[in-house]
Amino acid sequence: MLSTETARRFSPRALVIFLGVLMAALMLSVLSPSPAHADEVNTDKYEYSLGGNVQFGGEPVEGVLITVTGGGYEAEVKTDADGKWRVGVPEKATYKVVLDEDSLPKGVIVKEEGGNETTAEFGLTKTKSVNFFLGEGERVTVSFFDQFINRFANGLNFGLLLALAAIGLSLIYGTTGLSNFAHAEMITFGALMTLTFSVTFALPIWLAIIIAVILSAALGWGLDAGIWKPLRRRGVGVIPLMIVSIGLSLALRYLYQFFYGGQTEQLPGSGLADLHWGAISLSLIDLGSMAISIVVLLAISFFLLRTRIGKATRAVADNPSLASASGIDVDRVIRIVWVLGAALAGLSGVLWAYFRPGVSWDMGFQILLLVFAAVVLGGLGTAFGALLGSIIVGLFVELSTLWLPSDLKYVGALIVLIVVLLFRPQGILGRKERIG
Amino acid sequence: MSSNIVPTSKPVKSTGLHIGAAEPGCAKRDPILVADKVSRSFGGLKAVDVDHLEVPRGAITALIGPNGAGKTTLFNLLTGFDKPDTGTWTFEGRSLGGVPAYKVARMGQVRTFQLTKALGLLTVMDNMLLGAKGQDGESLVKSVLPFLWRGQETANEAKALELLTRFKLDTKKNDYAASLSGGQRKLLEMARALMSDPTLVMLDEPMAGVNPALTQSLLDHVLNLKSEGMSVLFVEHDMHMVRHIADWVVVMAEGRVVAEGDPYEVMQNQAVIDAYLGKHHDEDLGEDTENVEAMKELLDDEL
């Protein structure tokens, strides 16, 4: 009798927690020794490569950790016994190459301050060599606290730009019940349009961004008028609608690749030097990005809380049939939400292009899941929940790199999503009644 | 209108169900379901706040009350489809607190829904077979070995056909349930519930949206349940129906039980008249006009 009692009390939830702890333990045990790296990474996979030779006083330095990032690609490599390293990269783009000073022998530093970080641009050849100049000296290590502050600032910036996309996604979900997978392509669209107008047509960047946001809004209008409204009229269910959005996402994404190609391109002004305030180093672009996000988010809050149409939007998101019964023109509200959501997604795409940095055909799809995670975390269908969820996801992604290898930084945020659903399925600001 | 319909057979009323005065929460001679201090709020609004309620065995009990009185919420709580904030309740002496809905159903307390839940893309026969209890073929492992469940399946089919014949649905047994009319779906849902040989049948507005001809047969079926020894608890709006078939009436308003008694007495109760005609009838006129009329008619009748 006793045994059946305990068996019954062993709930599935306990099982998941147990598995989670087991997984975490497993990961920690693998992480604790420094990870093994070859001296050549991905060189057989990609055509292009970056390489170099790390020497100090004519002697090769072994085991120096070098990180290559750019265009959404990221790889780490350690120098071999000859001090050599090589990293394959997917395309001829600009990459940031960072030498981890912690991995240098004691008493050796990179000569200039900040010289451990360079940008590598390909010339005509398929390989590019990157060199660092080492010298004698003691290095002032960045304290954990300073790193934390710096990551925190970056995370906030990332979270704010996610919020722009997430609010639109959440409002669309709230008013139409659609989980819009094509939101990713609405994000990419803003960045691609900015690229087209600022680089191809050589307009000033501020004008290009304004045009891009207006065109994004037009895209939102067009999608609702051309696809979603007719489907609502046909009475197509929520799940088929979601699958339509997946098809649309796939078609648009490869349409972008068809016209823009697979490479990553930079918007004007990206890669500006960082300014330093104590521990925080941010570029003017980062500051501008945060300022724009905050101003736009405040404007959205004002719109939702104070204006008639904003209140109507929240009413429809809360309970469409009740709102309809009380005389709100639901179709008009939905149209406005699509236009607004698409404009916000487009703007968020521009900021994301500066944050990554780079514009590419699948850049929106890369953060789609984080946007979804933010929306679910905050509570599906709640605008302010989406804001809160985005900031949590942004901070989590950036701060987790203090402990996790940087190529796992999205994993942490996605695991948090699953864990939150386990304990608070309605999200942080969501109401319980919505989930059943 | 539906209010003119009476069952074809003269119902035999059960009497002497309660002990002491017929007041809210009064004890029953043989209760099958007992609820204590059950409450449930939705965002600050108390939808259900029942202090004590006993449902008599072997009788037809009606749960009535104006819109928003918490009848369906109470139904959901008692059947495990919703979790109360506080309270305990027992079915045949066994506590049901925290028991999931499917286990409640297996114990013999089976419910139907206000918005009919016929499984549209299953045939009528499959709908019926789904209602049978303890099927070996419903286990993933045994299901791939037909010889383990073929016998049981044949027996269930025979039983289902018998019930379908009784409910006049036997000619439709191979049709998709989606092709049935609203009333036929109600019948199917009731017949399906009977496949599990329940002891307490809980019907949530069994007559809502059903045409008059079918209402009559539904009423007969409800009365039949009692004559076959089952207890019935049903939610209903239509006062005439309640008066004709119920042995006991429980009146809810604003989440509370405001009156109990046999159908004739309870409708003269001041609390009931207040509940239907009081401050709420101004706001609620749309939906409940018919009942208000019925109440007035009924009162005239009795006076």
Added chain:
Amino acid sequence: MIDWGAIFGNAAVELISPTTAAYALAALGLAIHFGYTGLLNFGQAGFMALGAYGYAISILTFGFPVWGAVLVGIGASVVFAIVLGVPTLRLRADYLAIVTIAAAEIVRLLFTTNTFNSVTGSANGLSGYKTEFAALNPIPDGTYGFGPFEYNAYDWWLRIVAWSVVILACLLTWQLMRSPWGRVIKGIREDEDAVRALGKNVYSYKMQSLILGGVFGTLAGMIFALPRAVVPSNYQTSLTFFIYAILLLGGAATILGPVIGSMIFWVLLSFFSGFIARAVEAGWLPFMSSIQAGQLRFILVGVAIMLIVVFRPQGIFGNKKELAFVK
């Protein structure tokens, strides 16, 4: 000029290719999830990745025999299904969609990261795990077949095993769906509250369905990995979307739909890419480069998904009456 023979030959080959079999099996798993139970699993790529990696790592790192490696893959996907199902199967359908898509990405990122390079081969993936499977081949060395269907002994062995697994899975699914178990599953798709009110443990049935369909996905992942190397970038979300396209094409609540859907999908895709590529070479499409020609097919898959869902939701083989969409 255009070599039509080669285009048709290459397209015909896809009819019985192991990749077609793998997609058919993965789609059959999704048919159990989505078509029969109404579960929106968007993480089928994750189940496939677990199958492919579970098999390859068991053989390469632990030296398991083939049957052991297969069991490891299945075990991994059962655990994965439970971890996914516990938090989400009580919630509304779209939560499962978001969680499964997130979980599949977690799996892919864990296989991609450099952190576990020694076991997973990180972005380069794994290869060299075919010897054990080839050693079981009873077919004597040589080349067999006719026309475009001419393969060596290993390729035939692979095709025979792959399609045998697909046929067995179809028979199993067929038997399950005509049993009382299948009746409960289909009832859940229609209305889970009604089924719950009839005394069935809906949560447990959904979990069983999730595990069963996931195991099909895992086996598909192994079949998919055998003719090539295991590379994490193969298991992106798009893979799941392609399998959905196949499922919708064939009919979501059918047994043969996924199989025939997969055949049509691959034959058409191969024919189309072959034709466009050669048309570009021949200068018929001057506005298009050969790289762009490769992307055109993905655009068409996307458009096809949208059109099928809106205009023929029951798929090619589905019964109009039993169009299987969860409401």
